[in-house]
Amino acid sequence: MLDQEAILTALRTVKDPELNVNIVDLGLVYTVQTKEDVIDVEMTLTSPACPAGPEILRNAVAAIELLEGVTKANVKLVMSPPWTPDRMSDDARDTLGIF
Template sequence: MTESELKEEVIKAIKSVYDPEIPVDVWELGLIYDLKIFPVNNVYVEMTLTSPSCPSAGTIPAEIEQKIREVEGVNDVSVELTWDPPYSQDMMSEEAKLELGFL
């Protein structure tokens, strides 16, 4: 599998994770700030949450890591949580904004 194919599969895995309070996946919400595939198929994800007091702060990053680990060909996964820049609704995709009635 090429790096771009693996990246597509990782994005599919990330899109299967939803914020339990919002019926939109974390990718479309704009919670993923960076996604890198390193040699030997190590995956790095930098992400945020909708707020520092998010009740799912412990579960969403762990679920993302677990879903990525299930992707065939992935060697290792590192998920880093950041609050900089702070999350805003502007980070949502058009699809997410439509789904949530913001458009």
């Protein structure tokens, strides 16, 4: 069984192409659950109309499915609660110049 930190590390390789910051540090990943070799993730986007949304979701699935022992990644897009900049890590804030 994979631990949550390994999954989050894989998801850190996925960047929002418009902001050039990974989805974990942006605070887009809400939940990660492991069921044997299947990983379920709930995540959001910075905006419901984000044009990069489909690309980000595909990349998140691909990053998780590259992990040894994972046969399937289910990434579900949720809009509740809505994303706010308060969810960003300090590293993301520094990168984007938000203080």
